[in-house]
Amino acid sequence: MxxxxxxxxxxxxxxxxxxxxxxxxxxxxxxxxxxxxxxxxxxxxxxxxxxxxxxxxxxxxxxxxxxxxxxxxxxxxxxxxxxxxxxxxxxxxxxxxxxxxxxxxLPGRSQPVDMLELRVARVASPAAFAEALRQELRDRGLPDGTPQAPESDLARWAWDRKTAGDELPAPVRELRDCADDAFVQALLRDAREDENPYLPHDAVVERWSRHARAALAWGRYAIGQAERDVLAFSLSVRRGRLDALDDAYQDTAVLAARSREALLRVTDLHDRMRAGVTTGPFAELIAQCRAAALARFADAEPELWHRVRELTVRHQARCPEQADDCPHCHRTLATVLADAPPADTGEDGDGEHPTATVPADGDRYAVLADLPDTAVVAVADAAVADESALCGYGWATEDGTTGYGDSLASSSGEAEVIGICAAALSLLEHHEDAPVVLLCDSVEAVEAVNTALRSADPAAAHRTLLFPESRHLMDHLVRYRHRVQVRWLKGHIGHALNETADTFARLALRRATGRILPSAARKEEARLLRSLGSGTGPLSVAA
The missing domain is CATH 1.20.1310 (5 helical Cullin repeat like)
Structure with missing residues (x-):
């Protein structure tokens, strides 16, 4: 060749x-x-x-x-x-x-590290340094924030700094400025009807990448609905409905490909934009503004600046990374200046567990110690299908009552919220006056439900809840917010109710996806109840 x-x-x-x-x-x-x-x-x-x-x-x-x-x-x-x-x-x-x-x-495009004194001063006294930088920008006739590239919305930031002659085409402006739901609908049309040539534009490609996952979730939703339709009929009459399932998979395959393409394009954009701020005239402007701001900072805070200089010189005399200007040392040095233990910025923590819900002494049941004797306590769990948006949920209470059902969810977090809401609503119905406490091992679900309950606004959880099924349940649960508590419980530690809820959730998913016949599901349910030693049958909570 x-x-x-x-x-x-x-x-x-x-x-x-x-x-x-x-x-x-x-x-x-x-x-x-x-x-x-x-x-x-x-x-x-x-x-x-x-x-x-x-x-x-x-x-x-x-x-x-x-x-x-x-x-x-x-x-x-x-x-x-x-x-x-x-x-x-x-x-x-x-x-x-x-x-x-x-x-x-990437190595050739990495951003140069600012001098150590500047980084220490900026962290040790952020307000004073920010004021010095604002003064420098004003004197140069530049808008606030110019010499710094943001971590997100990089495309808009870069585009806003282009000349007025680079006018956005009308279809691009429409994509950039429309509501999120309308943008997701545009992504669905792009995959199912005609490819949209304006999505790769620098001004909207970041938004495309952010919302591609939501569009893909709606593709999985269509698959889940088609699966339900197929399973509602016997094998002999499924052909037409199987064709509809094929169509849903075809659409979702395009959505998956376009989602991957969006990620590639936004990655390329970020590489280009970061290269633009680390080389050439713009990089020189950044360096000049920051150096001048540091000089203003030194004039405004002479005592602090003297301590910064003294500390950094002493540190660089022995630091093994001094040749690279100690790229990782500035936060520690700023802490030394403050003469205080390192502040918890949240950067290294997982931010997982709400403080009020985690047992301080390690006892997995201590989370229930402050509840009244009349409280009805249940644990909810969920399982999500790999191919579609179908999910199963299950729950179990201390008195042996259990329940399970299936629904549609865009993520494991949304599925867990569905399980919490379905369990709580069923228990509220059967226990008219008692407070109901739901435990769940999903931090995302616990925070989403608690946010909605505290604000009395179901929309507060809409970042987690994409599909109408979960939003309907949340709308209903918020009406009973004064009787419901939701708390986090560490999963997979042998908690009996947690394991039972998980088992019922997986059973519900197998039933919803047709991987177990209804008759076999009933036998499995009876076996599980016998293994629990409970004579109480499950409440009917199937979605």
Missing amino acids: TITEYTELIRRFADDFTALQEAVLARMNGICAPEIAAALEHASLAGPITVALAHADVLARGAVRRAELSAQTPERLRRLRAHARKVRRARSQAEAVCKEQRARR
Whole structure:
């Protein structure tokens, strides 16, 4: 193959998604021509290959699901499952290659480290340094914040600093300024109808990447609804409904590919923008403004500046990272200046557990010590399907009452919220006056429900709740906020109620996805109740 032919082949794969995907799958199966395999190794195709495999991964799992729900032979199902596993492995390998290539590109673009004295002064006295910087910017006729690139919304920040001649096209302005729900709808139309050529624009690509996950969740929602429809009918009359399930998987495969493409494009944008602020005239402006601000700081705070200088000089005399200007030492030095133990900034903590809900002495039951004797205590848990938005939830109380059901959720957090709400509403109905306490091992779910209950506003939890099923339950639960408490409970530590709730949640998911027949589910339910030693049957809480 000549250099021209090789270049043309790479260009073809870059422009033709179908050809690229066929080539990638052929390579995965070991039937790829040598010249095609060589072209696929080109660095420019690393990102597009991950997009093609994201699409193929969803389709492979869809083929398995259709086979599971139809009268396919065991041999056919075995082959489809083996293919899906191969695609998943190829996707993981391709994403690792893409990540490694980007890591190799980044060192030359890393942002220079400010001088140590500046970083220490900025951390030790942020208000004084910020005021010095504002004065310097005003004297230069620059707006506040100019010499600093933000960690997020980098595209808007960079675009706002371009000249007035770079006017945004009207469709881009519409995408940038519309409400979040409208933007997600635009992403769904992009995948299901016509590709939107304006999404990759620098001014909106970050927003595309942020909302791509929500759009993909709605694709999984359509799969879940289609699965429910298929399972409502016998094998002999499922054909048309299986075709609808195929359509849902096709749409979701496109959403998965576009989500991956959005991530690649925003990553490239960030690399370009950060390169722009670390080199050339803008980098020089940043350095000049910060150096001048430090001089103003020294004039305004001479005593503090003297201590900063003395401490940094002493530190750099013995620091092993002094050649790189001690890039990680400034916070510790600022703490020494303050003559106080290091402040807890929250950067290294996981921020997981609300203080009031975690037992201080390690006793997993101490969380209940302050409850009145009349309180009804239950533990809720949930399980989420891999392929679709179907989820199962289960719960169990101290008196042996249990319940389970299924619904649709965009994430494990939303599924856990559904389990909490369904359990609480059922217990409120059967215990008219008693307070109801729900324990859950999901920090996200506990915080979402508590936020809604405290504010008396279901919308306060809408960051976690995407689908109408969960929002409806939350709307209903908020009416009983004065009788409901939700607390965090550490999971998987042998807590009997937690393990029971988890078992019922997994049973509910198996039932919802058709992986266990209703008759077998009833037998499994009875067996679980016998193992609990309870004579109390489950309340009917199925969604």
